[in-house]
Amino acid sequence: MTASFLRPARPGRLIxxxxxxxxxxxxxxxxxxxxxxxxxxxxxxTATARVIRLDETPNAA
Structure with missing residues (x-):
């Protein structure tokens, strides 16, 4: 993931x-x-991710 921090967050609501x-x-x-x-x-x-089915994961519930 690549993040760009543009300004500080102030106390209050964040979306x-x-x-x-x-x-x-x-x-x-x-x-x-x-x-x-x-x-x-x-x-x-921004990020790039590999999508896998939940039943393909080793710890699937």
Missing amino acids: GTGRVVHRVGDIAFLEAALTDGDELLITTA
């Missing part, structure tokens, strides 16, 4: 949003943002 930008097979490209109560952008992040 996180995320989405899958693109998915090809079992690889997903993700992005997220953190904003404060005034909708000012605090942090952005």
Whole structure:
């Protein structure tokens, strides 16, 4: 994951949003943002992840 911290977070409400930008097979490209109560952008992040079925994990419930 790569995160860019744009400004300090102040006490109060923080809102996180995320989405899958693109998915090809079992690889997903993700992005997220953190904003404060005034909708000012605090942090952005991107990541690449491998999507696996829950029953394929060693510790599946």
